[in-house]
Amino acid sequence: MSINLSEEIVPVVLEGQVVELEKSAAELLTAPRVKLKIDGIEVEMPRATLATDPNTGRKFPRLTTVYDAAVEAKVAVPVLCHRDHMTPVAVCRFCTVEVGGRVLAAACHRAVEPGLDVKTHKTSAKVRKAIGVLTELLLADKHPPRGAHLESERDELLSVAAELGIKTDKPSRFPLTVRDRGRDESSMVIAVDHSSCILCDRCVRACNEIRNNQVLGRAGKGYTARIAFDLDNPMGESDCVSCGECMVSCPTGALSNRAVVEAKPWIGAKPAATAVNADDLLSHPLFEGISRAFLAWNIQSVVRRVYEPGEIVCREGEFGSSAFIIEEGDLEIFLDAEMKHAAKSKSSQRTGIFGLVKTVVTGLAKRETKSPDVDARRNYIPIDAPVSLEMARPIATLTPADILFGEMTCMSSYPRSATVRAKTRVKLLEIQRNVLYTLQRSKKAKSMLDDVYRKRSIDSHLRGVALFADAITNNAEFNAFVESMRDKVKLVRLNPGDTVFRQGDLADNFYLVRVGFVKVSQGRPGGEIAIAYIGPGGHFGEIALMSQLLELADKTLPGVRIATVSALDHVDLVSIAATDFLELLSRYPTIRAALLKEAERRLDQNRALTKKGSTEINLGEFLKQGLMDAQSLLVLDLEKCTRCDECTKACADTHQGVTRLVREGLRFENFLVASSCRSCLDPHCMVGCPVGSIRRRSSREIVIEDWCIGCGKCAENCPYGNINMHPFPTGKKMADPNQPGRTIPVVQQKATMCDLCSSLDGTPSCVYACPHDAAHRMTGGELMTLSIRRADRLAGTKS
């Protein structure tokens, strides 16, 4: 409510600061306080208070309203459309009060005046009746959000009804003729159910006023008015940035978290989940400071489960979307097959794209026997928990002091890195991504998790870092090392795409990767190229810090980053400040030597890369095509492929005459990535299937079960066009509308996609059928390696 009366600007002192304001505004702010009565209670209020426009930063006087006075008088006036941090719009009329005059006034909008005698619903029968009718009206005109589990505390309309003593379980006095006003589930994050919307304008103000995102507005007019994104585009296709402010602002659940709307299979998992209400959560110190409204809102995203000793909480290799908070009891966390982690330890040591993807898929895809190049010195394996596991005995205990595990699976959709089993009777809170995401943003939770790291995780984590484990072999000495580091480490959390530092920045820290993957890249003429991917157990950032050492003096620029490092997924880093890092080097010559060796190796590799201009594989293109995420690409080597189409024919032969492979697609370097399922790590197609027929069974391939109803949602969601809709005969017949007396077969559309020929012996028919050895199945990482090798080979032949 801005005042815009006079053009003269005068300085005034308010709340200890000098503010320049229009004269009339200044007069309002410095005006004597006014006395008024709310239900007979006298209160004294300022005419206006100083407010700041969240978008422009401009100061303006916010007129004190009757609602403010009612709060001061401790008289609870019901509100729906009003929020203290938003400009009052007074559209719901629930805060209606009597102020004398022909009609009632909206307390949230009416400015205070001296001597005003306000009667709220507590003292005025007229007001009580009016608010009652308005409540009944809205109740008769909206649906509960469809698909959502409705808790009365989450629907503010129901709360107001309860406060006013309006029975919501009785049939409405009004005719119930609510039409379906439509739903919009195009957004990955937020579902819109217009039939639950009461047009309170809170989401609109949240979007435009609070966040300045300028996407949401009201469309249409009168009874058919509704909220709309941009030019009434589907939310998912609009400029919406999914900040969620609208959702948190919605009083009725018309805008809700998709997790709430979708019936999630995890709710039904064993043991039975019990709901956890917001107050219960807030009593847990981890949730301190988190908005009660947010928790109440996301009530479906947290469940409590009790496990008896021996029960499995999650299994290594499973996909999931949740993390676990340990409330009570102890758990065992272990790797169930001895050899898998051997392969894992190998790959995560490597700094190459091959290592990155393989780390994730090993154990799922390749159950290979003992690899010959297992690094025997590796003692600890990093997992998705506060502890790392000892190689020799890959089992550890988790207790409530560890607070949380499973974050990486939850945030980045990686398979579970270890199996967790209840050791005693255990009480866990299973939380979904949106809640974890919020926790990670909470100061209190972050400091608790940092504490856990310092107290509990640092030991096993540092032991899992080969750099340290190799350098300090004496156990007592390692303990002393851990102690010395305890106060010097800081946890850094990054979102996908966040940059740790840029090439050319001044160096300040050394980093260890604890969770997730980072990309190391350099800007070169012709584009950015990736030099390395570094995963859990790896480290980076040492070169710039060590540049002052004599050994490196002429090899690199002093103190300046030579590459850019950014997060590929949700990443946890441990940072060590430059001074602490240098002290570490001087104290432990073995670490110094190892790091120096590694730094020299990296610099050499770097120089070699610079010389070989042909290795400038276009990383941007690689990422843009989503190849990073792919676990099983059908790659056709265009140097060998003769376009004979045997692969397509073989596919059709295998799948009831309908090919699931189209020998066309995006090209990467000299390879054609055919349109066939890639078994993405984070499959978009699985989101939104109404019957749950598209899913991962127990391994990596994604299958469409035969109960598919042909809605086409998955085909729409697959960013690579790898799912096709095909009509299949159902065996039924129907009358031919064009030729009476004859029948035609009934067909049903079903989605089809590559299943990697899982029903056969395991070799995809397309690869088997290729007479020219041009078709191969590989991961995105393997494709990258292949491309680099070929580029190098070409460079070799040229030079």
Added chain:
Amino acid sequence: MIVQELQKIQERCGWLPAEELRALSQRLTVPLHRLHEVASYYPLYRLKPPPRVDVKICRDMACHMAGAERVRAEVEMIASEYPAGSVAVDGVSCLGRCDKAVAAAVNDHHYVLSQTSESLRQLISKAYSKDPLPHAHWDMSPLGLTIDVYNGRSEYLAVKRWFEGMEANALLKELEVSGLRGMGGAGFPTFRKWMAVRGAPGQPKYVVCNADESEPGTFKDRELLRRAPWLVIEGMVLAALVVGAEKGWIYIRHEYPDGIDAVRAELKRAREAGIIGSNILGKGKTFELDIFISPGGYVQGEESALLEAMEDRRGEPRNKPPFPVFQGLYGKPTVINNVETLSWVPGIVLHGGSWYRDMGVKGATGMRLVSISGDVAKPGVYEAPLGQTLRELIELAGGMAGGRPFKAVALSGPSGGFYPAQVPVSELPPKFVQTKMPVGATQFDMLDLALDFNTCGEMGAMLGAACIVYNDTRDMVNQALNAVSFYRNESCGKCVPCRVGGQKMVEMTTELVEGRSPPGRLELMRDLGETMGLTSICGLGQVASNPVTSVLKLFPEEVEAYRKGQKP
């Protein structure tokens, strides 16, 4: 800018394609949702390509009485002779041609159908073959009414009088003496409004003429705009001189193209004569005056909704206070007056306040223009002294059509509700019964009602500019459904009581008409009506239930018959 820019795109493309809106968003650096909010709100704008022939038939009050539904069904039959989708037929809210019902528009050209669809057959055929459509011929002769002190000439003597040395206070004094009140329906004393704006802090100040006459049954301003536009222009210049404004707009509904043309021509003439512009009559005063064409909607006639439209937003009424006299257009003090109110001012300036005051009869003051429609012999615009009885007014309009008995009247379009010929004493305010009725009377004869603001106010009735008369064949429950549907159709949708209440009121009245009203429903309708009246943001929502609640109260036998499923 948004409203005008959208109008330009629509003139160029025939509708508002998304790519045009995206380009406009870039050009004006306005977010897309802001454009869509505006574009999807106003009935003038099309978000889809228009059909080849777009026929709209008025569905409100007088047109409803004249058989709009039958006409529409006939036109739909005609449309079915054309390829599917090429001729669209739809209803439309009051077009302001109630005196010649049924009114219709073909591709935004306005016509009256004289109760048959035959004339439309030719127009549709013409429009389909893309031949130019004929313009309706409107009477451009002088009004011949007292209000036009210049008798059909554009003379601006009152402005000249001002510059001969009239003080603002002197003019305000004359206005006060005249007792001139707002003729848009609310009846707020004009001199008080002008004084408030004159005294309000803040610069600049604005003068806006509300020529968005859209209330069913009201068409008097249409005549003033077309046949005596100099009056409203001069009234605005005088208002600007009194309050110290240098900029003004005449906000005209787009369904009055004849009025827009007439005002535009007169503005040109006035500019040439030095009556408006940067140096009025060479005296150094400035007043720029332009037309603002409304993108449509009845609620735009609500003054704060009108300002919202002028400020490029959805034309939704503002919460009041603050009132426009203090925070009007762009938050500045603003005079907003109805066309007729402003048109009386030149006469008052020239002949004095007492000239206007003394035109009233039976103790009332002043004169007004009334639009009469429905079952009278000669529907039209009449000049009627305040204080005149309803009987005299109906006689002025040629008496009841066909000599049929008078059954009911709506004194202010749909907003004041319906009154029967005889109102039981039990339904009248005690003070009115004591002062206006003989002792012992059990019923009040509506035809005896003196039509002035005070008497109507005491009776609890509203005195608007639209008088719609019903004869004994009319079914009042049916009329109530028609009128309440108008409010539902025209609700802006901003506040809950009007948006949802209006819809529920229509649903419940439909139930009643269809004889399936469950027990307790009538009580709920009364409760809802009361709540809408008390809690709606603007006048539209506050009066929206009046057509229904008045019929429930004053036509109980008809309601009871419907409730029992025995349609009268």
